[in-house]
Amino acid sequence: MKKSEAPKEQRCCLVTREKGRPEELIRFVVSPDEMVVPDLTERLPGRGMWLQASQNVLHTAIQRRVFSRAAQCQVKIPDNLLSMIVDGLKFRIKDGLGLARRAGQITYGFVKVREKISQNNVGLIIQATDGSEDEKKRLLSGAKYLPVVTIFTSEELGKFFGRDHIVHAAIHAGPFTDRLLNDSKRLAGFIN
Incomplete structure (x- = not known):
């Protein structure tokens, strides 16, 4: 009897509330100096905050202060967050x-x-x-x-x-x- 494969874990986008596989989304964490950092390898410590891989979703998250609400503290958003993601990918x-x-x-x-x-x-x-x-x-x-x-x-x-x-x-x-x-x-x- 074959064991059925366990379904892959899904994550929820903070902006759209849609679920997706981790490899389709971008994970962010808050650094010790309260800076939002993209975690493209999904290995950094801390509670992950997930967004769809979209420039529009990222801008919406920044405008609505989604990262601060998810982290339950004031966080800093680097000016070059978009280029950090693009260069990292x-x-x-x-x-x-x-x-x-x-x-x-x-x-x-x-x-x-x-x-x-x-x-x-x-x-x-x-x-x-x-x-x-x-x-x-x-x-x-x-x-x-x-x-x-x-x-x-x-x-x-x-x-x-x-x-x-x-x-x-x-x-x-x-x-x-x-x-x-x-x-x-x-x-x-x-x-x-």
Whole structure:
């Protein structure tokens, strides 16, 4: 007899009151000097305060003083809270790409990525923001649905692999896919 999997814990957004999985939300804690800090790794000590990963929700939380009510004390909101979140999520994505690269779980270059797609061994496609739109479409033509992340320029992607420019990369299906996809979705809520 199989044990059924326990449902993942859900957290409630302080602003919208909607529930979601922790990897879809942003956790905040109050530091010892009463400053609100984003806890993107969900490891900092203290009572967590959760918000949907959205710039509008963050602004609403700040305007309505939601953090002070949740912490039951006056808290300070850093002026650069939004950039702390965006920079932190970009760092997590870069770190995840680095881990996947060192584990041999990334393929890059149009031909090699296209080959991996044809083998159905791709969990996530990374494409440069400044790459040719026609080439991006051509890469994915005829493939089953694959999630695509477009955050970095070709020069930024190239730095991950020690190259000048890279437009296409594929993360092999596996453990890195979920982390990178979740962080990318959270980041998308804070950037256009």
